[in-house]
Amino acid sequence: MHAQQSQTISYIITAVIVGIVLLLRLRGMRRARRLRLETLWIVPALLALVLAFSIFEYPPRDALGWVWLALAAAIGAGLGWRRGKLMRISVDPATGTLNQQVSPAALLFFVLLIVARQGLRYEAASLGLNILKITGIMMAFAAGLIAATRLEMFVRARRLLRGGAMA
Numbered sequence: 001m002h003a004q005q006s007q008t009i010s011y012i013i014t015a016v017i018v019g020i021v022l023l024l025r026l027r028g029m030r031r032a033r034r035l036r037l038e039t040l041w042i043v044p045a046l047l048a049l050v051l052a053f054s055i056f057e058y059p060p061r062d063a064l065g066w067v068w069l070a071l072a073a074a075i076g077a078g079l080g081w082r083r084g085k086l087m088r089i090s091v092d093p094a095t096g097t098l099n100q101q102v103s104p105a106a107l108l109f110f111v112l113l114i115v116a117r118q119g120l121r122y123e124a125a126s127l128g129l130n131i132l133k134i135t136g137i138m139m140a141f142a143a144g145l146i147a148a149t150r151l152e153m154f155v156r157a158r159r160l161l162r163g164g165a166m167a
Contacts, residue, residue, distance in 0.1 A: 011118065018114055025107055032099035035089060040154050044147035051136075051143045058132050065133060072137040076144025083109050083145065084152030091160050098157050113145070 060066050086109065088101040117138055 014114075014118060018111065022107070022111065025102065026104075032088075032090065032101040035098040035100040035153070035157060037098065037154055037157055040150045044143065044150050047139075047143045047146055051139045054136060054139055058136065060133070060136070065136075068133070068137050069140045072140040073144035076141035077148035078144075079109075079113075080145035080148030081152045084149040084156070087149075087153055089153060089157050089160060096161075098161065100153070 055069070060069060086103045086105045088103055090099050090101075091097070092099055120134060120138070
């Protein structure tokens with residue numbers, strides 16, 4: 001029963017944190033923020049380092065484990081590309097600087113991913129699956145998602161700076 005209570009407390013804490021972050025993000029969504037192309041690579045690079053370290057410490061035991069990691073990264077990249085397209089990017093005509101504005105759909109998409117992750121963690125624990133394997137798969141998914149989101153935003157922003165259509 002104690003494990004059930006700690007798991008429930010974990011879900012409540014996660015829900016409260018996600019709720020607070022959502023409120024803060026929704027408040028800040030009304031205004032555009034500056035988009036710096038030169039810094040878009042930093043977060044994906046850090047995630048790739050964490051993923052590489054994790055895989056180095058706890059490598060998959062068989063070929064199927066590597067397939068799952070690659071599949072998760074590919075699915076994450078596909079969804080990340082879609083998420084990147086949901087971001088509004090514009091060029092300020094007065095200054096020529098890039099601006100980004102998170103769309104409500106992109107934020108909702110991110111929340112759904114968090115809910116899916118929590119559900120997967122619960123199912124993995126209740127079915128007795130390997131939590132380290134699930135964590136690695138989720139990390140590969142997140143790395144693919146963030147990298148593809150940033151790459152799509154970079155490509156679109158460069159096109160805007162070169163005089164392409166409004167994004």
